[in-house]
Amino acid sequence: MRIAMLATSRHPVREPYAGGQESHTAVLAKGLRELGHHVRLYARAGTDPGLADEIVPYPDLPPLSAVAAVDPALPEPEFLRDHAAFLAAVRDLLARPDVDVVHNQSLHFLPLALSEVLPAPLVTTLHTPPFPWMELGIALAGPRAAYVCVSAASAADWTTLPRPPQVVPNGVSDDDGGPGPGGEDLVWVGRLTAVKGADLAIRAARAAGRRLALVGPVSDPEWYAHAVAPELGRDVEHHGHLAHADIARLVRASAATLVTPRWDEPFGLVAAESTVWGTPVVAIDRGGLREVVREGTGVLVDDRGASEAAVVTRLRDGVQQAVSLPRPEVRRRALAHLGADVMVERYLQVYRDLQARPEVKAHPVALSGVLS
Template structure:
């Protein structure tokens, strides 16, 4: 499994891509499969049977360091990581499937030299570098989208992708008792809409807890920080255990993206923990928030004041949803064991079809 080259795979996870990689790697091991994980140094060693760290950049010479055409360090680091991973895989004849969790074109472009078929999970909407990789990939490559909504955007694929929703691990702590307050979780950046959640919580007369890393400090400083107060608290970036405890003690989770979410992992996590969701009807969230686990709010063509009112009404609408039922419905569709089983079917199909 090729993880992202940007962040170690360890709690607290930077985002859904990292969380998904960890959940799948653990789940595969629990079902008796041997997992070799290529990842940034600092990755949790308990996630896989083998951790192969991506190399860092070698120091540049004085002449190379001042080259006016010098790429950004992250660009070079990504290339070093994935070229090293492919080189290592070429010496490993015991691999059955390579699972690409990265958003980089090199694993796809080099897929034909890999010792096993490649499956790539497309965690995001299409962007040029990934479409280049897809154009260069060989016929032994397969693709998975995390929702039907996301799959509809990937028009550059040579054949329809499989669809496997992201899964959430059952920690065995049940649905929780709830409480009067609301919670919002995610990266604090404009497209995630935490400021909209603050206004909706105030309109509903509820306290709000914000959880997540500040991904855009400038936006946070002018759009969120001035709105904090006794009724709105930012708890920072919590571990999954602490986050689950907070969500379980909340009445509902607000999910307020200003873009079309490919999936909506925070909504899946909330419902698996028994807390209903009030979410904007954007992207893959329609496939995550189902009847009996929350409500979807239409924000298309509506002004922000109208959207806030609809979110407020949504909070009232989920008040009486039975938390145990919310959790049961979510686990049946979005549990980690369900996701792992679906990926194993994809792997077995690839191995059966592989002429090598």
């Protein structure tokens, strides 16, 4: 199968990944290629060239004239850059009738709005909760568009879709590193911003009497300066934004991973990766995390109606339960549900199901490729 994949235009798809969206795109592209499928990846310049058979870089913004640059209605630069990227990608796709399916990972409305003129049907993975621009794209999309959510919890939020989305959990590549030795310390991984709750993890680790390693980029410097930086010291260390292999080594050497969102996570990739690496998870039960942290892989903590002090206590108690879970069994259960190979096969079935729809077969520019 020949698959065109539209990555986000905000960040290159390369390690260390800017977020779960980029990581998911990389894992899926690599997994499809390993099965012999051809991947043409539209992505920001600087993307890892080994991820796809072809990399098509999104264009940079052209320089604005002196008059245009001072226009009071000038949109934000990122807004203009996104439009330039996806209009260029759609224009390129219009000249490629050999594409079997277009997979939109971008969360931009233009591929959806223009989906009916594309030479192949469009699959869009909805990585986030609904927002207005995306709902506009969905309203303009035709019947040759299909939608995937990363959890049933996230799917329930997308109420404006023309048909229920399919649910395909994000997958984690097995690096053959095994369950790891574990250790006494705890680890927390993510963007350092208030909604991710690293400050809750710090309090929980101290309540449990364990050291904590923080990993991730500082996304909100002001919040970090007053909520995290003053807490760093002998028992809390920030390791920065690490490469994926370095994160895996640190997680495998930890007793448990704390996942402490203050919002409803659409999925919970950190929890998925931790359990595939054999390290049990203690997570606040928000959004899709219930579908990731299953029996035998970790502990979920209920925060409904609870004060943050009560949540911290529950996280502390959860650590004591989680560290007793056998690491090989944590890994085995996680791979059966969340392995990259499982995800890739599910997406291939999504592509085949879309191709089988009568409205796709009847389209005048139906694809010329052969499903394999």
